[in-house]
Amino acid sequence: MHVLFEPGLFSNATVRTALVLGALVSIVSGVVGIFTVLRGQSFAGHALTDVATAGGAGASLAAVSPLLGFIGGAVIGAGAMDAIGVQRVKNRDVATGVVLGAATGLAALFLYLITLQTTTTGSTQSILFGSVFTVASSTLPDALVLGALVLVGLGMIRRPLLMSSISPELAAARGVRLRLVGIIFMVMLAVAVGLSAIVIGSILSTALLIGPPASALRVSTRLSRAIVLACAFGVGATWLGIVFAYDSYYWFGAGHGLPVSFFVVADVFIEFVLVSFVAARRQRVLTSPAPVTSRQHVEWV
Amino acid sequence: MSNAWLSGTIIAFLAGSVGFFVVLRGSAFAAHAIPNGAFAGAAGANLVGVNPLVGLVVFALGAAFGISSLSRRTRSDVATALALVMMLALGAAFLATSNAYEPAVNALLFGEILGVSSSELLPVAILAVVCALGLSFLYRPLLLSSISSDLAVAQGINVQFIDAAFLVVVALSSALAVPVVGALLTFSLMIGPPAAARIVASVPHRALALSVVFSMLTLWAAVASSYWTNLPIGFFVGTISAGVYLSARGWSFVQSRRLLRALL
């Protein structure tokens, strides 16, 4: 027990903030991520995290609120992707790739300019890889509000969103405005991603957006259950990661640990592999006569 | 500086050729993820004290095959996302452990014109020739299976072999490009210019040639700009690639408008 919970873990204020923020981001990412995976927009989701990074770096340069930068950048990116054509399946790859490339290029520029400006080192790493340990606890109220906004927003469009994610033709036939729902979703995704990026850094953002939802969808086809599972997997991975990261300072000694992002991503990855094994064994036991489709078959809730 | 031009040209040649197929197959995401594998490899090699080229190649191949084996368990975009973040996280861990200097990290991520030293030029050139030969060998079956794997199978092509061989070429090309263009921007060279080329050219071998030309022009412009302004080369690669693509889209829009007006 002592090995797992090294001295001072829970009394440490930074850790406590990290746990709360991490949980918040995991929950928001889990919910948004389920739809992202269902819609096959994992690439767009990842691209937006990098776009958010560019926004964050730019904001830092312009001495504007980083939160505004990350989220604003992501939203602009979402708009650009929609304009070039991410919603139509054709050209989707290229559109996403081009926006991602341009945004990453801008991030490169901003980060370089930042290093010219400041004398503090490691800004690149902190913006890109981020650390939930270094986020100020004053961010918490804003993060909570934004997170709540995303969840409420998604909740309001959840039926048309689900319909259009599973079967666009059927949804259109029932009068769902596909383009509108798509854009609203992209904006929610952008906000969620921006929030994630500022709290936990880009890589982690994508990991929590895709990993836990993918794991959840492997084991559950009921939407409500999948969402709960995705959040549970996400929070679990994040908390474990935080604990291990804290502990790793003691393992290696000399105040030198491994980054939180590494542990959380590893957790997410291992979760996924384990869940896949379990799901595969289950499938061998039940023979399903239904044909396999590339889109997941999710029940209405 | 001549190193920069030489290595850049080699890299752009490969990126343009490989990119032609990447865009055709809709594998932009994988093209983005594999160089991140190379990034982790370079960081790891630095930590262990091994030749960075080895790290780049080994981990790029690892990422490529990780993606393809994960893709068997789940949809390919999820597999790619997971492989991508795992590689970046590994890279971050290696960097943290080895206490790498920030400029070195930036160079790995965003590129460095002089990323390939004179001593490395020969192995890079050799590997590039291997990739080029590989692509020439695979050209026709790769083209057909990229257009329609059903038809390729019906014609007796072993599509799994072709897919695997292509992944190897992508991984090798990425590993070669990362030191100069940067892990995060290598894929740009494989997406923007080829996507632009295929808008303009409608015959396969012409579109491939044009891909290479556009990639080279993009990289040369990026190297020159980076040299003169001292700004990171990754910035120029990303933005110029996007610019090339948008110009091609714009050109095609104008063409279709003209055609419409001529018809009416």
Place this chain on the structure above:
Amino acid sequence: MAGPDLLEVVDVDVALSGRMVLRDVNFRIDHGEFTGLIGSNGAGKTTLLRVLLGLQEVEHGRVLVHGEPLSRSNSSVGYVPQKVLFETDVPVRVRDFVALGIDGHRFGLARRSRHTYERVDEILESVEATPFANRRIGSLSGGEQQRVLIAHALVSKPELLLLDEPLANLDPGSAQEIIQLLDSVVTNQHVAILLSAHEMNPLLPVMDRVVYVANGRVASGTTDEVVQPEVLSALYGHHVDVLQVHGRVLVLAGDEGAGVSPVANHPAVVVD
């Protein structure tokens, strides 16, 4: 003594995911015959085609091509899939695509011979695709694409052409054109055709034989032999009526009279 048939299917059983989907399948196809593989959606037509292409294993029985067991992707058998989705930007013209039907499987870079180009032009002419031979494959209409897929399959001179529901997405006019085209291919190029469809009426004028799939079973023979109430009732396992109206065929289930029934997946009603 007659030589082995072009294609012979003997006592074949096929299972998918542990469930038997086709049982006791027997039929043969001879050179130059036009055969319709008729059945409603989900009856097993595509599965059967995949068996013939060597892509689907059989639980029992064998498939013989020229008397020899089927090897995967036989060069005597050409394949036309139902529809291929090409993006509009794909930089491949119709003639490039058809040329790949000749040498797409060969490794290495070799210049195409003049003979290849002539063969491509010849085939494009035979399917009336010459007007759009230089257009990108992503810019074609449904009917145009169908012709191009047929050309791609024909260019390597197969003896048997398998088509998976080529008429499904076409308007009646285009469907007629394709049927006429295929009929002329059979006649002029001596290629046997096996074409799957869920509606047999458009094919009645050109079909030599029918392979009728229903209820996991198959009945084969000439149209007159197969499309009979006794034969189809035995196949479906319940009473079926067959009406002939102005040369068209209508298949109806049971004595419940006209109306919706499981059999009436056959939208075979075209009454003049």
